[in-house]
Amino acid sequence: MLVHRPPSDSASEEKYDASKLESPDLRVEAGVVEVRDDDGGLLLPSVRPAAERSLVRKLDCRLLPAIILIFILNYIDRVAVSSARLQGLEQDLGLTDIQYETVLAVLYASYVPAQIPSNMVLNRITRPSLYIPACVCIWGMTSALTGVTKNYAGILGARIAVGLPEAAFYPGATYLLSRWYTRKELAFRAAILYGGLLVSNAFGNLIAAGILNGMEGKLGVRAWRWLFYIEGAVTVCVGLFSIWALPDYPHNTRWLSKPERRLAQVRLAEDAGEADEDSAHDTALTGLKQALRDPKVYILSVMGCAQLLGLSFVNFFPTLTATLGFSTTVSLLLAAPPWIFATIVCCVNAWHADRSGERFLHLAVPWWGVMVGYAIGLGTHSVGGRYVALFLMASGYAGFALTLVWTANAVPRPPAKRAAAMGIVNGVGNLGNLIGSYAWKAAWGPDYHPSMIIGLASFGLASGLALLLRQMLVAQNRQLDRREAAEMGAAERERIAEAARLEGVSLADALERKKGFRYLY
Known part of the structure; x- marks a missing residue:
């Protein structure tokens, strides 16, 4: 429940100056604002800038490290199968090429449909600091149990079980960020989060190389089984830690x-010119219906699917580096530098997206870099050229990192609709990963030219859809320019009135400021 601000005397607020910072109710020490009693004290102009910096810094130091660490483990657990393949997983379980591809794809069969209901649940519960960590612990345990599988059916079941709890994390974490950071802060934070994925591809391969090289035969267990045991156990420990680290929502943390x-x-x-709260009429179901009626959600979903199909090389990256002709350990080590470079590109790209407020080019340019990488891969057989192409391909994730950010910007309110939209976009988008599990056939190696052609076509489609979305948002901004406050619906008026109450301004002022909200494109 939102806390009501007591009526204040405007004259007393005008006289409020630095001397009052030493009062029993409010003081500033070493840049940290401490307030007692008056819950609206931090809104006063004399203290708000320092208070806001302190709040954002506290979030950055606690929320971001927790979800980055979880995301690193999320992808390490997910792609462990690719690393284990290099150390005998296929031979020990008797998998054919098509069975191995199905093992990769089946995770997305459970991961994709579970994301929409998971985000709807996350929007309605009051303690995401318990929900997300519980899912982390469950997927850590199921990932560890992958190491005990004896046949194709066993590993297939384990991968399905891993996909269900994993569905809660990425769309859920991005939605949680959108409940704390403003539009001009969100892209960079989401990119830092996604940097966890890119770092996981780098250091996950390094960790895998160490385990696969040093644990073979320990206690009579194959090294690829140790890989699942160790990485799964670490994930469970981090899940327990994140109960303490993660926040809930702004009104109840x-x-x-x-x-x-x-x-x-x-x-x-x-x-946004209105409170980031659902109205009395907004439920998880109404939010889903609103999202399904918005054509922007469909465009974002197909765009996400196309780009993830183009980026589906991620599940085969160790295999692609192995085509350069080096040993297993060296191939895993060579897989790290492209992802470190991609992490840097991702953060710089998102930082500039926040500064400029632009979205389309910050998504599309990294995709075009992947297309250049594919063109190099199609045009040369040299080791150096193909390795440079891997750097460009990995950097394409800088565009994908902003997809849910753009979704949150394009479908901002109410939160129930935003949560459903983000679940739909990321869920449907990951169908691209499912399809992509069959797009890098071993029979097409070592050049994988058909796979690269599929990737080029996918990014062409994604670019066209992103341009269409941009033009739609431009048109909607023009409509907002002409829109009058009297045309607003009852639910929207209710949220704007709540924002006015929170800030202590008149409804007329809040309605006037609402005209300043515009979609980012």
Whole structure:
């Protein structure tokens, strides 16, 4: 429940100056604002800038490290099968080429449909700090149990079981970020989160190389089984730690003070001109219906599917580096530098997206880099040229990192609709990974020219859809320019009135400021 701000005397607020920072109710020490009693004290102009910096810094230091660490383990667990393949997984389980591809694909068969209901649940529950860690612990345990499988049916079942709890994390974590950061802050934070995936591809291969090289035959167990045991156990430990680290929502996070929670709500209300809260009529089901009626959601979903099909090489990256002609250990080590480079590109790209407010080019340019990489792969057999192509291909994830950010910007309110839209976009988008599991056939190696042609076509489609979405948002912004406050619906008026109450301004002022909200394209 939102905390009501008591009526204040405007004259007393005008006289509020630095001397009052030493009052019993409010003080600033070493840049950290401490407030007692008055939950609206941090909104005063004399203290708000420092208070807001302190709040964002606290979130950055606690929320971001936790979800980055989880995301690193998320992808390490997910792609462990690719690394294990290099150390005898296929031979020990008697898998054919098509069976191995199915093992990769079946995770997405459970991962994709579970994302929409998971995000709908996340929007309705009050404690995401318990929901997300519980899912992390479950997928860590099921990932570890992959190491005990004896045949094709066993590993197939384990992969299905891993996909269900994993579905809660990435769309859920991005939605949680959207409940805390403004539009101009979200892209960079989401990119830092996605940097966890890219780093996991780098260091996950290094970790896998160490385990596969040093654990073979220990206690009579194959090294690829140790890989699942060790990585799964680490994931469970991190899941337990994240119960402490993750926040809930701005109105009920326990490790923030009442004034800080109030400030967190006001920041988002000001950013969109309305409170970031569902109205009395907004439910998980109405949010889903609203998302399904919005054509932007369908465009974003197909765009996401196309780009992930183009990026599906990620599940075969160790195999692609192995085509350069080196040993297993060296191939795994060579897989790291492209992902480190991609992490840097991802963060710089998102930082500039936040600064500029532009979205289309910040998604599309990295995709075009992948297309150049594929063109190099199609045009040369040299080791150097193909390795450079791997750098360009990995950097394409800098565009995908902003997909859910653009979704949150294009479908901002109400939160129930935004949560459903993000689940739909990421869920449907990951069908590209499922299809891509069959797009890199071993029979097409070592050149994989048909796979690269599929990737080129996919990014061509994604680019066209992104351009279409941009033009739709431009048109909607023009409609907003002409829209009058009287045309607003009852639910939207309710959220704007809530924002006015939170900020202590009149409804007329809030309605006037609402005209300033525009979609980012």
